[in-house]
Amino acid sequence: xxxxxxxxxxxxxxxxxxxxxxxxxxxxxxxxxxxxxxxxxxxxxxxxxxxxxxxxxxxxxxxxxxxxxxxxxxxxxxxxxxxxxxxxxxxxxxxxxxxxxxxxxxxxxxxxxxxxxxxxxxxxxxxxxxxxxxxxxxxxxxxxxxxxxxxxxxxxxxxxxxxxxxxxxxxxxxxxxxxxxxxxxxxxxxxxxxxxxxxxxxxxxxxxxxxxxxxxxxxxxxxxxxxxxxxxxxxxxxxxxxxxxxxxxxxxxxxxxxxx
Amino acid sequence: xxxxxxxxxxxxxxxxxxxxxxxxxxxxxxxxxxxxxxxxxxxxxxxxxxxxxxxxxxxxxxxxxxxxxxxxxxxxxxxxxxxxxxxxxxxxxxxxxxxxxxxxxxxxxxxxxxxxxxxxxxxxxxxxxxxxxxxxxxxxxxxxxxxxxxxxxxxxxxxxxxxxxxxxxxxxxxxxxxxxxxxxxxxxxxxxxxxx
Numbered sequence: 001x002x003x004x005x006x007x008x009x010x011x012x013x014x015x016x017x018x019x020x021x022x023x024x025x026x027x028x029x030x031x032x033x034x035x036x037x038x039x040x041x042x043x044x045x046x047x048x049x050x051x052x053x054x055x056x057x058x059x060x061x062x063x064x065x066x067x068x069x070x071x072x073x074x075x076x077x078x079x080x081x082x083x084x085x086x087x088x089x090x091x092x093x094x095x096x097x098x099x100x101x102x103x104x105x106x107x108x109x110x111x112x113x114x115x116x117x118x119x120x121x122x123x124x125x126x127x128x129x130x131x132x133x134x135x136x137x138x139x140x141x142x143x144x145x146x147x148x149x150x151x152x153x154x155x156x157x158x159x160x161x162x163x164x165x166x167x168x169x170x171x172x173x174x175x176x177x178x179x180x181x182x183x184x185x186x187x188x189x190x191x192x193x194x195x196x197x198x199x200x201x202x203x204x205x206x207x208x209x210x211x212x213x214x215x216x217x218x219x220x221x222x223x224x225x226x227x228x229x230x231x232x233x234x235x236x237x238x239x240x241x242x243x244x245x246x247x248x249x250x251x252x253x254x255x256x257x258x259x260x
Numbered sequence: 261x262x263x264x265x266x267x268x269x270x271x272x273x274x275x276x277x278x279x280x281x282x283x284x285x286x287x288x289x290x291x292x293x294x295x296x297x298x299x300x301x302x303x304x305x306x307x308x309x310x311x312x313x314x315x316x317x318x319x320x321x322x323x324x325x326x327x328x329x330x331x332x333x334x335x336x337x338x339x340x341x342x343x344x345x346x347x348x349x350x351x352x353x354x355x356x357x358x359x360x361x362x363x364x365x366x367x368x369x370x371x372x373x374x375x376x377x378x379x380x381x382x383x384x385x386x387x388x389x390x391x392x393x394x395x396x397x398x399x400x401x402x403x404x405x406x407x408x409x410x411x412x413x414x415x416x417x418x419x420x421x422x423x424x425x426x427x428x429x430x431x432x433x434x435x436x437x438x439x440x441x442x443x444x445x446x447x448x449x450x451x452x453x454x455x456x
Contacts, residue, residue, distance in 0.1 A: 151341040154309055154333050155355040155401055165343045165354050 035217045043217035044224060052201070060121060060203040061229060064190035067125025068183065068233075074126075075133025076175075082134070083141040092134075099131045108193045117197035121204070124193035125186040132185070136178030140171035168244075176241050183237060187230035261287040261323045261331060261404055261435055263308075268317035270303055277303045281317070283454060285435055287404070290428070292446045293439040295456030301439040302338055304456070305407045308437075309333050331435075334403035336411040340390040344383035348373060348393040351382060355401045369396055371426060387414040395423055399430035406431050408438040412445065424448050 018037050025036030035043075047053045082089035104124060111123045148166045151157075157165075194204020195211075203222060210219035268281040277300040285291055293301050306312040308319065323329045342351050352365045360368075369378055372392040377385055382393060391414050398406060411427075412420050427436070428449065438449065446453050 147337070147339060147341050148343065150311055151335075151337065154311075154335050155397075156332070157355055158357070161354055161357075165346060165350070169343065169345050 032214050032216055035220055039217045040220035040224065043215075044221035047218070047221055047225075052206075055201045056203050056206050057225065057229065059199070059201045060191065060194060061233070063119065063121035063199075063202070064125045064186055065233060067122040067190060068129050068186040070122070071126045071129035071182075071186075072133050072179070075130050076137050078130075079134045079137025079141065082138055089138070096131050096134060099127060104128065104189050104192060105196065108196045111193070112197050117199040120193050120197040120199055121190040121202070125190040128189040129182045129186050132178050132182040133175070136174045137171065140174030141167060143174065144170040172241065172244060176238065179238060179241060180234070183234040184230060187226060187233070191226055261321065261329075263405075263435065264318075264320045264322070266318045266320075268304075268307065268319065269315045270300070270307060270312065271315055278307070278314070278317075281456070285437065287435045288433050290431070290436040290438065290449050290451040291454055292449060292451040293437060293454050293456060294441070294443070294446070299456040301456055302409055305335070305409050305437070305439060308405075308407060309335060331404035332402060334398045334401050334406050336391075336394050336398045336408040338409040340382075340394040342382040342390055342393055342397075345381050347381060348378050348385070348389075348396070351393055352397045352400055355397055359402065360400060365400065368400055369393070372396055372423060388416070388419060391415060392419070392423060395427065399427065404434060406434055406436045408436070410439055410441065412440065412442070420445075421448070 022036040022038065025034050025039070028034045031039065078092065082092055107124055107127055108120065111120050115123050144167055149162070152162045152166060191204050191207065194202045195207050196204075198205050198208050203226060206222050207219060210216070210222065263283070263285045265281060265283040268278050268283075269276070270278040277298075281300075281304065293304065295301055303312060307314050321329050321331050342348075343354065346354070348369050349362060349365050352369065353360070353362065356365065366378060372395065373389055377389050382390060385393065391411065395408075395411055398408065408427075412423065415423060424445075436451075437454075438445070438451065440446070445451075
């Protein structure tokens with residue numbers, strides 16, 4: 001297969017599926033059940049110039065990103081502490097099992113009672129992402145080569161350098177793989193929480209309104225927006241981590257993130 | 261500095277590796293440890309560094325005017341134990357810290373390694389290059405006692421000569437214990453032979 005073929009293959013496959021989508025919309029011929037890409041695109045073009053569109057995006061972006069970043073920092077800190085103190089790890093195990101198994105909808109209702117709808121997305125994104133980062137941090141640190149740690153002990157390498165040269169290269173591939181999953185999940189759960197809690201000026205509220213008014217074109221347009229923002233945030237964050245990985249020197253990416 | 265080992269015993273489960281081992285060593289001399297595979301050479305080095313606990317016996321380090329001290333060790337392990345994603349310069353500077361500048365480390369490494377290999381991640385180096393990096397790292401860190409576990413593995417005759425000269429130059433005045441399988445190393449190092 002030559003390079004020319006590879007470059008064109010992906011866009012052609014995407015075009016094929018857009019065509020299938022449009023064909024399905026023509027055949028169904030009912031804008032409530034399914035709108036085609038043309039109608040969804042038009043709905044998006046109508047949304048873009050409005051102030052509400054940008055306000056909703058800004059609101060949801062800030063809340064969900066904040067929830068993710070807080071969970072990232074907390075997961076790193078807790079994972080590091082649990083690696084250092086095995087008793088803490090045992091202590092946290094039941095809480096993390098609970099966090100992993102409780103449905104997001106239950107959390108959302110609880111969160112509505114506890115924190116109200118305003119910071120709902122922050123809270124939900126935090127709760128969904130935290131176990132993923134924690135588990136991958138712990139797994140990454142545990143994958144550190146004990147022989148290198150022995151070497152560091154004999155050569156009296158200070159803790160900061162041990163972290164930079166030994167722990168970080170072991171940790172980063174796991175963290176990168178975990179973040180790939182967690183970033184997508186933060187957006188899915190954050191927006192789902194907004195649909196249930198309907199905070200003012202949020203993407204969730206816009207999706208809810210689309211449901212109320214059976215405005216499928218708007219629903220598709222907003223879904224497209226969520227996918228784009230989620231992908232942009234994911235790329236920006238992963239680029240940052242990958243930069244650290246190149247600088248910190250991890251050689252390979254973990255084959256599989258630790259599932260939670 | 262003087263080391264006295266008396267009746268040292270170490271076993272792993274039912275396998276007795278060291279059984280009543282006695283030894284005396286002092287600074288300024290090179291000792292070669294020889295014995296068949298599985299005779300306990302690596303175990304002895306690990307016990308001396310405190311990486312394994314002996315089952316019984318005594319290890320006493322003495323210095324002039326100080327009856328009991330803990331020496332600073334340096335080591336070439338059986339494996340290279342390099343941080344694979346980092347260059348030979350970074351691997352050495354990780355242990356030397358601010359004691360040596362990057363230019364000094366580079367100058368020392370070029371005595372054993374080709375210049376072009378110094379900016380490549382250790383993972384991309386040949387086995388012999390990795391071994392020489394590990395040897396250089398062990399010799400540039402401050403230490404009282406140097407323990408080397410088969411340091412010449414993977415080195416051709418010419419390189420081994422160069423490495424031995426470098427070891428003798430850099431370890432002068434210190435206590436050096438090298439485990440090896442080759443009798444000729446003992447002569448090249450001007451070492452005292454210890455059989456296990």
